[in-house]
Amino acid sequence: MERSDEQIKKERKQPWRVELQKKNKAKDRMAIQRVVMPEVEPEERIKSQRIEVNSQLTKEQVMQEATRCMDCVNPTCMEGCPVSINIPGFIKRIERGEFQEAASVLKETSALPAVCGRVCPQEKQCEAKCFYVEKLNRPAVAIGYLERFAADYERESGTISVPVVAEANGVKVAVVGSGPSGLSFAGDMIKLGYEVTVFEALHEIGGVLKYGIPEFRLPNAVVDVEIENLRMMGVKFVANFIVGQTASLDDLKEAGFKAFYVASGAGLPRFMNIPGENLNGIFSSNEYLTRVNLMGADNVDSDTPVLRGKNVVVVGGGNTAMDSVRTAKRLGAERAMIVYRRSKEEMPARKEEVHHALQEGVEFLTLSNPVEYIAGENGRVSQVKIQKMELGEPDASGRRRPVPIEGSEYLIDASVVVVAVGVSPNPLIPNTVKGLNVSKWGTIEVEQDKMQSSIPELFAGGDIVRGGATVILAMGDGRKAAANMDNYLKKKHQIQARGV
Amino acid sequence: MNKIVEKEHFSERVVKIVVEAPLIAKSRKPGNFVIVRVGEQGERIPLTIAGADIQKGTISLVVQKMGVSTTKLCDLEVGDCITDLVGPLGQPTEIHQVGTVLACGGGVGVAPLLPIVEAYKKAGNRVVTILAARSKELVILEDEVRKWSDEVIVMTDDGSYGKKGLITEGMEEVIRREKVDECVTIGPAIMMKFCALTTKKHAIPTVASLNAIMVDGTGMCGACRVTVGGKTRFTCVDGPEFDAHKIDFDEMMARLAGYKPEEQEKMEHFLQQ
Ligand SMILES: Cc1cc2nc3c(=O)[nH]c(=O)nc-3n(C[C@H](O)[C@H](O)[C@H](O)COP(=O)(O)OP(=O)(O)OC[C@H]3O[C@@H](n4cnc5c(N)ncnc54)[C@H](O)[C@@H]3O)c2cc1C
Ligand SMILES: Cc1cc2nc3c(=O)[nH]c(=O)nc-3n(C[C@H](O)[C@H](O)[C@H](O)COP(=O)(O)OP(=O)(O)OC[C@H]3O[C@@H](n4cnc5c(N)ncnc54)[C@H](O)[C@@H]3O)c2cc1C
Ligand code: FES
Numbered sequence: 069m070e071r072s073d074e075q076i077k078k079e080r081k082q083p084w085r086v087e088l089q090k091k092n093k094a095k096d097r098m099a100i101q102r103v104v105m106p107e108v109e110p111e112e113r114i115k116s117q118r119i120e121v122n123s124q125l126t127k128e129q130v131m132q133e134a135t136r137c138m139d140c141v142n143p144t145c146m147e148g149c150p151v152s153i154n155i156p157g158f159i160k161r162i163e164r165g166e167f168q169e170a171a172s173v174l175k176e177t178s179a180l181p182a183v184c185g186r187v188c189p190q191e192k193q194c195e196a197k198c199f200y201v202e203k204l205n206r207p208a209v210a211i212g213y214l215e216r217f218a219a220d221y222e223r224e225s226g227t228i229s230v231p232v233v234a235e236a237n238g239v240k241v242a243v244v245g246s247g248p249s250g251l252s253f254a255g256d257m258i259k260l261g262y263e264v265t266v267f268e269a270l271h272e273i274g275g276v277l278k279y280g281i282p283e284f285r286l287p288n289a290v291v292d293v294e295i296e297n298l299r300m301m302g303v304k305f306v307a308n309f310i311v312g313q314t315a316s317l318d319d320l321k322e323a324g325f326k327a328f329y330v331a332s333g334a335g336l337p338r339f340m341n342i343p344g345e346n347l348n349g350i351f352s353s354n355e356y357l358t359r360v361n362l363m364g365a366d367n368v369d370s371d372t373p374v375l376r377g378k379n380v381v382v383v384g385g386g387n388t389a390m391d392s393v394r395t396a397k398r399l400g401a402e403r404a405m406i407v408y409r410r411s412k413e414e415m416p417a418r419k420e421e422v423h424h425a426l427q428e429g430v431e432f433l434t435l436s437n438p439v440e441y442i443a444g445e446n447g448r449v450s451q452v453k454i455q456k457m458e459l460g461e462p463d464a465s466g467r468r469r470p471v472p473i474e475g476s477e478y479l480i481d482a483s484v485v486v487v488a489v490g491v492s493p494n495p496l497i498p499n500t501v502k503g504l505n506v507s508k509w510g511t512i513e514v515e516q517d518k519m520q521s522s523i524p525e526l527f528a529g530g531d532i533v534r535g536g537a538t539v540i541l542a543m544g545d546g547r548k549a550a551a552n553m554d555n556y557l558k559k560k561h562q563i564q565a566r567g568v
Numbered sequence: 569m570n571k572i573v574e575k576e577h578f579s580e581r582v583v584k585i586v587v588e589a590p591l592i593a594k595s596r597k598p599g600n601f602v603i604v605r606v607g608e609q610g611e612r613i614p615l616t617i618a619g620a621d622i623q624k625g626t627i628s629l630v631v632q633k634m635g636v637s638t639t640k641l642c643d644l645e646v647g648d649c650i651t652d653l654v655g656p657l658g659q660p661t662e663i664h665q666v667g668t669v670l671a672c673g674g675g676v677g678v679a680p681l682l683p684i685v686e687a688y689k690k691a692g693n694r695v696v697t698i699l700a701a702r703s704k705e706l707v708i709l710e711d712e713v714r715k716w717s718d719e720v721i722v723m724t725d726d727g728s729y730g731k732k733g734l735i736t737e738g739m740e741e742v743i744r745r746e747k748v749d750e751c752v753t754i755g756p757a758i759m760m761k762f763c764a765l766t767t768k769k770h771a772i773p774t775v776a777s778l779n780a781i782m783v784d785g786t787g788m789c790g791a792c793r794v795t796v797g798g799k800t801r802f803t804c805v806d807g808p809e810f811d812a813h814k815i816d817f818d819e820m821m822a823r824l825a826g827y828k829p830e831e832q833e834k835m836e837h838f839l840q841q
Contacts (some may be wrong), residue, residue, distance in 0.1 A: 142623065269654065269784075269786050271605060271612075272653075293633065308652050308653060309591075309654070310654060310655075313657065314591050314592065314654070319595075336787060337789065339793075345800070346800060346819055346823065348822060348823060349826075351790075352789055352790040354789045354790065355789035355790055356789070363611065363612070367609075369837075370611075371610050371611035371637055372612075372783075373834060375827070446825065447825070447826070449824030494787070494788075495787070495805075496787075544795055
């Protein structure tokens with residue numbers, strides 16, 4: 069589990085670390101340029117939804133990159149990490165060429181390092197706090213790339229060790245939802261000896277990692293290995309099971325489940341309620357990405373269709389919008405456009421995704437907002453009316469509020485539009501469980517740090533608690549919930565043992 | 569995996585299958601549906617639960633061959649398994665004792681109508697059911713419907729069975745003759761549209777059960793959105809039944825046709841294999 073600051077400091081003074089610190093002069097470390105990730109050429113990669121953009125760094129490259137890390141006395145990078153991964157601990161092992169050990173250090177804190185190395189917004193988290201950025205105004209140590217390398221090395225070496233599982237205690241716990249939050253919770257609880265069953269509404273396990281994030285960013289194989297591991301440790305997965313519909317929480321209690329972890333995500337798509345939004349060819353990003361990623365609509369052999377268009381407009385500036393617009397490119401769009409109401413600097417998407425999208429020829433229409441969709445033949449969208457925006461006073465988020473410019477409307481052609489303006493919490497559990505405290509946004513309220521809801525045996529985390537957030541936070545919640553549920557069940561158990 | 573334990577042909581294109589699904593059999597209510605997927609490349613399609621047997625742990629589905637997915641499903645035999653089956657989904661039908669209920673079913677829409685007719689009858693209503701089809705061979709579930717109806721009127725477009733004419737003519741006849749307190753209509757969108765127009769004239773509260781195109785069926789994607797009373801609703805979680813007088817049927821029909829060329833392509837691809 070997580071280490072205290074003390075331990076981190078102590079570790080830094082271990083003989084091998086001291087020796088490593090002395091091996092290179094600070095000046096020499098700083099003279100090294102940040103590694104460049106080799107990528108599949110844009111023209112090549114847009115031929116398929118399933119070609120991962122980033123290829124692999126070599127051992128030499130990662131060892132050199134790790135050498136850049138100064139092994140700071142105060143590793144500020146760790147403050148930037150939402151789950152405080154022991155960053156210098158794993159990087160210094162990479163510098164020594166001990167990749168397997170580096171992966172082990174990552175796994176002490178992160179249940180899904182191969183996933184996080186690919187999808188975390190490092191430039192806003194660990195890398196933003198790196199010494200190089202903070203003190204030298206230079207590119208950060210490529211912490212994300214190093215994390216990805218170590219995790220991939222372990223997976224590809226075929227030596228993934230199935231962690232030791234405590235003796236079964238016979239206590240059954242249920243997980244609602246198989247996204248990153250549910251998976252990390254399941255991993256910790258099975259290690260503690262619980263009997264864990266994960267219920268998933270869809271026919272695939274993995275949540276957004278499968279139906280949302282495309283394979284050109286996160287190959288399914290990477291996720292499947294993690295799921296397979298959990299299976300080998302004894303976690304049971306039940307797909308096609310909607311808790312609250314197929315069976316209620318009470319039914320599950322009757323079936324012997326003693327506690328629940330709700331990680332049902334933020335699966336409800338938002339629309340903008342503007343004229344013409346229900347025309348054919350207008351999708352939520354969830355529908356568009358699900359058709360392609362989960363149902364395989366990019367493949368002729370799949371029975372699920374998806375509409376293709378010469379001109380595709382994607383509304384929004386987050387990761388979901390980038391994934392959608394790049395998917396459109398891969399489905400053959402000549403013009404794939406992002407329409408975003410603020411400026412490029414304010415886009416919430418990962419920087420790397422914006423960069424990749426630009427390379428692939430995606431156009432960015434910023435300070436622009438759709439106000440109406442115009443129908444062509446057969447009720448299919450043919451044009452989007454766009455209004456220009458300017459930045460006004462800062463709003464609650466601290467970003468300058470986009471203000472419409474009257475009379476600036478113009479039309480662009482589009483036969484496919486993807487609306488990627490956010491998601492809301494999945495309402496099923498909040499609506500159907502009596503006595504559960506729910507916020508006005510529809511998120512489940514939990515005691516912070518414990519992840520326990522107003523119903524003592526019901527814990528919750530990930531997007532159902534935070535609204536749309538990130539993989540690393542969802543995963544961190546799962547681990548916190550596991551530790552606290554374990555305490556809770558143990559206490560309850562003792563009380564029962566004393567015959568109260 | 570859900571095993572098929574019974575199969576019966578109602579017509580060349582309409583098949584009833586009974587499939588193992590013990591939990592769904594227990595939790596389903598009239599008006600609920602399931603999502604089904606056949607094969608690893610299969611599409612997720614919605615089908616109404618036409619009936620259930622809690623003791624045997626089975627549900628029955630009545631499926632009309634339309635395109636690739638329904639054909640693959642109809643081609644399965646007893647002993648085969650349906651790759652994925654999830655449910656029950658959607659809001660159940662709200663059934664009260666209201667007096668006289670006029671139930672209108674068209675084509676394969678009779679399958680989802682059956683459990684509703686049964687529930688209305690059990691709630692103590694007088695139920696008059698109109699079954700409409702293009703011709704005699706396409707009239708399905710007549711005996712089952714009779715069991716739960718006080719009266720059944722069959723209408724065919726070509727007059728090959730029952731009365732000749734459109735469903736709305738049958739409806740007008742009943743409405744002229746007796747006081748109708750509520751109407752429920754399930755069938756092709758165009759039929760439901762005209763049923764709704766008919767009852768609107770007579771101010772009879774009416775619900776229609778919509779067969780929107782779906783993907784997940786759990787409220788996650790919005791493929792199934794319809795406009796009801798000027799507001800966008802999701803058929804899978806807010807429906808499938810809505811106040812028929814408020815549904816924008818023209819939009820709904822346009823959305824149903826949204827994949828015509830793609831569906832045809834898939835069918836040709838399927839037939840080639
Ligand atoms: C397209 C897209 C791209 C993204 N890109 C990034 C990125 O680059 N980096 C990043 O950090 N984050 C990204 N995110 C956000 C991130 O994926 C989420 O924050 C994260 O997946 C939340 O995890 P979760 O486990 O809480 O929920 P989810 O991953 O949403 O999983 C919830 C699961 O619960 C299931 N479920 C819901 N209700 C029930 C029920 N009643 N019974 C059974 N099962 C149920 C759902 O079907 C789903 O599979 C992205 C999101 C999307 C949509
Ligand atoms: C809540 C609900 C309950 C339903 N219950 C039943 C049922 O009990 N029995 C049954 O046979 N069908 C039912 N349907 C319709 C069924 O889902 C469709 O017929 C099926 O999805 C068609 O798939 P396909 O691949 O075979 O045909 P496709 O190749 O996809 O389509 C063939 C033709 O069917 C039309 N079509 C496509 N999707 C639908 C759709 N969802 N509804 C109606 N027409 C469609 C197309 O416009 C096209 O003309 C229901 C639909 C919903 C939404
Ligand atoms: S089918 Fe996806 S939201 Fe209704």
